[in-house]
Amino acid sequence: MTDAVLTPTASAPTSNAGTRDIGIKKRRAAEKRFRIYGVSAIVIGLAFLVLLLFSIFSKGYTAFFQTMITVPVEFSEKVIDPSNKRTTDPKVLVTANYPNLARDAVAKAAGIDLNDKAALAGLKGFVSDGVRAQLRDMVQKDQSLIGKTVPVTFLASANIDSAYKGQIDLTVAEADRKVKDDQVAVMNKLAEAGALREHFNPDFFTNGASSRPEAAGLGVAIIGSIYTMLIVLALALPIGVCASIYLEEFAPKNRWTDLIEVNINNLAAVPSIVYGLLGLSIFINFMGMPRSASIVGGFVLALMTLPTIIIATRAALKAVPPSIRAAALGLGASKMQTVTHHVLPLAMPGILTGTIIGLANALGETAPLLLIGMVAFVVNYPATPFEPATALPVQIYMWANEAERAFVERTSGAIIVLLIFLILMNLVAILLRRRFERRW
CATH class of the missing domain: 1.10.3720.10 (MetI-like)
Structure with a gap:
């Protein structure tokens, strides 16, 4: 009686090896997908972060610069102290119409006739209202300025500042924007003459609260x-x-x-x-x-x-x-x-x-x-x-x-x-x- 010899078939090992290969491929595919998901999440997050920072910096870096006007200002005695009472009544130096001095200085620099009432009216809102305090403090500190003409640098208004920085679309109709055509013309003339330029704005870091944007600070x-x-x-x-x-x-x-x-x-x-x-x-x-x-x-x-x-x-x-x-x-x-x-x-x-x-x-x-x-x-x-x-x-x-x-x-x-x-x-x-x- 002979013993039966059982020979292993080749199909079983092949089947097991194939199953293992499929399992390994699935795990590797799952790992690859997980890496893709992780990289995609990081890329999306970085994209939103870059978009946010770009939006903030593109709108905010200009706040560190301010449009300034440098023109000769005539401290006219007729405007400041027409009755020559400053020695007996110092209050006249406080109540003088200093904005008119700045307006006239800008008009002269732009070649506008001071007798042209309509042209002067068009300059309303061209200079910051803070010029009143600036010129007043200068006169109170040194009364010898009265009757002299000296170069003074002061702030342009917020609208002129925005227009000069390109933040206001000047191609739209004049009625739909705050800066008028006459003001744009004066702004361009002063810019060509070098009297209107952007300067670094240290007041942004030193000034306190203000209702005027150009004078507001942190x-x-x-x-x-x-x-x-x-x-x-x-x-x-x-x-x-x-x-x-x-x-x-x-x-x-x-x-x-x-x-x-x-x-x-x-x-x-x-x-x-x-x-x-x-x-x-x-x-x-x-x-x-x-x-x-x-x-x-x-x-x-x-x-x-x-x-x-x-x-x-x-x-x-x-x-x-x-x-x-x-x-x-x-x-x-x-x-x-x-x-x-x-x-x-x-x-x-x-x-x-x-x-x-x-x-x-x-x-x-x-x-x-x-x-x-x-x-x-x-x-x-x-x-x-x-x-x-x-x-x-x-x-x-x-x-x-x-x-x-x-x-x-x-x-x-x-x-x-x-x-x-x-x-x-x-x-x-x-x-x-x-x-x-x-x-x-």
């Missing part, structure tokens, strides 16, 4: 934001770090500390407008603190920033290896010495990074500041945090609601300034982390 908003951020830093950083050290290093692990940790995480997700309502009810209505003051804005934003700093600080403390603590305790250091001399210095890069990111988020907040009244029309710099002020995001909000066309340019320019501040703060956070970070 000075008060910048000072208010600096005051606010200093208050946030002085309150949120020490309180947040101390709370984090206690919760992470000293507090017993029980349901109460777990409840506190959950509430801190929840507070980090609370909408910022809720903190504004809290500040309105407590700091202003209950405590009677001044409205539109940087001190209140700092308190509100400090409350909003605290959860972020606590979470970041606890994460930095957890990242310190337990062996550092064990070694310090083994050498006889107390718990407090271990934390202050070893754990805290090693966690400082993460703490500083979280703090700066929290401050950057607070710098861009608008809703809490609106609710506590930081929307005042403030012209002068606040000397202390208790005086009325605005902040950069609030100033952007107020300019965005203005009807004047020139405020669109100012709004985009202010957004650029705010973005620069935010980028610098985030850059500092990155540099601090790279400079002090240790790999374990």
Whole structure:
């Protein structure tokens, strides 16, 4: 009796190999599709970001330049002090019709006859209304200017500024635009003569609020934001770090500390407008603190920033290896010495990074500041945090609601300034982390 010999068929291995090949191809195809989806999402996100930045910068970079007019101005005694009373009544130097001096100077530079009433009337609104205060201050400072002719540089009006920058379509009908044909002709003549040019506009960074777009600036908003951020830093950083050290290093692990940790995480997700309502009810209505003051804005934003700093600080403390603590305790250091001399210095890069990111988020907040009244029309710099002020995001909000066309340019320019501040703060956070970070 012979044993039957079973020979394996070739079909089974081929079938299994084919199944494996199909499975590998499917996985590779799925991986390829996932990569395509990821790259597509990044490209779409970058495209929207570039579109947003292009829209902001294309509209806002011109805010850093302003159209100025430089012409010889005759400080006519007939206009300033026709009765020669300035020695006995200095008020005549205040009430003089200085805009007429600027108008006549522009008319002469453009070759317009001063006796042509219609042509002079066409120059109304050509020069900024701020020329009144500018020429008045010059005369009050130096009365010897009366009767002389000296070159003076002053602002063109917002409409002339927009027209010269090409922001107003001059091809449309005259009735449909704010700049008239006579003004366009004068503008072109002055530009050809070199009397009308764009200059860098430092007033955009130094002036306060103004109803005239050409004179409006971010000075008060910048000072208010600096005051606010200093208050946030002085309150949120020490309180947040101390709370984090206690919760992470000293507090017993029980349901109460777990409840506190959950509430801190929840507070980090609370909408910022809720903190504004809290500040309105407590700091202003209950405590009677001044409205539109940087001190209140700092308190509100400090409350909003605290959860972020606590979470970041606890994460930095957890990242310190337990062996550092064990070694310090083994050498006889107390718990407090271990934390202050070893754990805290090693966690400082993460703490500083979280703090700066929290401050950057607070710098861009608008809703809490609106609710506590930081929307005042403030012209002068606040000397202390208790005086009325605005902040950069609030100033952007107020300019965005203005009807004047020139405020669109100012709004985009202010957004650029705010973005620069935010980028610098985030850059500092990155540099601090790279400079002090240790790999374990």
